[in-house]
Amino acid sequence: MHSSIDNELDVESCVQRLWRGKKWIGLGLILGVLLAWAYTMFATQKWLSVAQFSRPDLSKVTHYYQELSKLNQLSTYSDPASTTDNADVETVLDAVYQTFLQQLASVDNRRRFWLEQGRADKAESMTPTRLDRRVASIQFAAGDKLHGTVDTLSLTAESAASSSQLLKRYLAFTDQQVMDQVQQQLSAAWQSEMTKIEQQIAFEKSVAQAAYDQHVKQLKNEAAQSDDNQTKAAINVVEQTGPVASDSLLRDQARLAALQSGPTSLKPFTSWTMLQSPEPPISRQSPRLPLLMVMWGLVGVIIGAGIALTQRVKKKE
Incomplete structure (x- = not known):
């Protein structure tokens, strides 16, 4: 029964010890705040x-x-x-x-x-x-x-x-x-x-050339069969004119010319x-000075309180 009472926390005694050691608590608070301030100066x-x-x-x-x-x-x-x-x-x-x-x-x-x-x-x-x-x-x-x-x-x-x-x-x-x-x-x-239009122009030219070759071949066959001077004259005109460019070919050539400037x-x-x-x-x-001062100040208070309680115990012994 006595052992359980002896192990109980004596709140009144702790408060008295803290009050007597208030200088340690105050010193811990001041040191904590000063350390926080010094840290912010160099951090x-x-x-x-x-x-x-x-x-x-x-x-x-x-x-x-x-x-x-x-x-x-x-x-x-x-x-x-x-x-x-x-x-x-x-x-x-x-x-x-x-x-x-x-x-x-x-x-x-x-x-x-x-x-x-x-x-x-x-x-x-x-x-x-x-x-x-x-x-x-x-x-x-x-x-x-x-x-x-x-x-x-x-x-x-x-x-x-x-x-x-x-x-x-x-x-x-x-x-x-x-x-x-x-x-x-x-x-x-x-x-x-530009590359797509160049390919398109090349395709349209090949189509026009194929159509031209087919037309000239047809006219020559007709001229060989009939020996018509009018057909021969038409062949000369077609050969001098060359393949006829379609509207789409002319349009694509104009587009390519416009694109070539970049x-x-x-x-x-x-x-x-x-x-x-x-x-x-x-x-x-x-660093945030107010927050650091509060945190380090609390740490200083806790350390000071521990020292105050420890010092009191030593005096009793």
């Missing part, structure tokens, strides 16, 4: 800049749309008098924006950006470890229409100003990559269309519409 700071965007409007990619419309009008399977074959606006805008998003989230694109920044800033050596950290500092989050979210890009840097500036540079860098890729796709589509170089364009500009952040992402 690497992280400032997060955020940009949000959506699909561009037609005014941003007008030149590219015009080049696509021109290509579609000159297509082998299009009717020059029809306007229904022009590039669909929505399809073009979606294609450009999807190319932008793919480049934006690409690890290779981020790596090329930081390597270029490293070459521009010769004072900083871009080691593989540093490069991996820089690549991870850029994060892309795809939007979800069902949940009302938009496409978001964030960049973490060591200062508020640099995080905003670097994010703007990355957007401009990605825009250039998109423009280069779109230009390559347009040139490839242009060349493919697509014009695209003017710089923006493949997105900004919803939230990457302004310098107001507060840093890490």
Whole structure:
């Protein structure tokens, strides 16, 4: 019976011990807060800049749309008098924006950006470890229409100003990559269309030549049978004229001549519409001084309380 009572916690005695050792608790609190403050002074700071965007409007990619419309009008399977074959606006805008998003989230694109920044800033050596950290500092989050979210890009840097500036540079860098890729796709589509028209022209010429040879052969047979001077004169006219080009052949030759000039170089364009500009952040992402002061202060209080209780026990002994 006495042993169970002896093992019970004496709350009143503990409170008295803590009160007598309050200087240790206060000292632990102060030390914890000071350590938290000192840590934030020397720890690497992280400032997060955020940009949000959506699909561009037609005014941003007008030149590219015009080049696509021109290509579609000159297509082998299009009717020059029809306007229904022009590039669909929505399809073009979606294609450009999807190319932008793919480049934006690409690890290779981020790596090329930081390597270029490293070459521009010769004072900083871009080691593989540093490069991996820089690549991870850029994060892309795809939007979800069902949940009302938009496409978001964030960049973490060591200062508020640099995080905003670097994010703007990355957007401009990605825009250039998109423009280069779109230009390559347009040139490839242009060349493919030229190849198809050249093949079509070669086929139409072979058909016209076969028809011409058949007609000349028929006239010669008639001339040999009848010895008609009129037929012989017709043969001379046909031979001097040569194969007759059909309307489709003339149209394809005109298309080929128009395509041979090639697509014009695209003017710089923006493949997105900004919803939230990457302004310098107001507060840093890490380290968070208030949170660290609270956490380390609590740790200091706990350590101080332990010392106070231990000191009291030693006095009794």
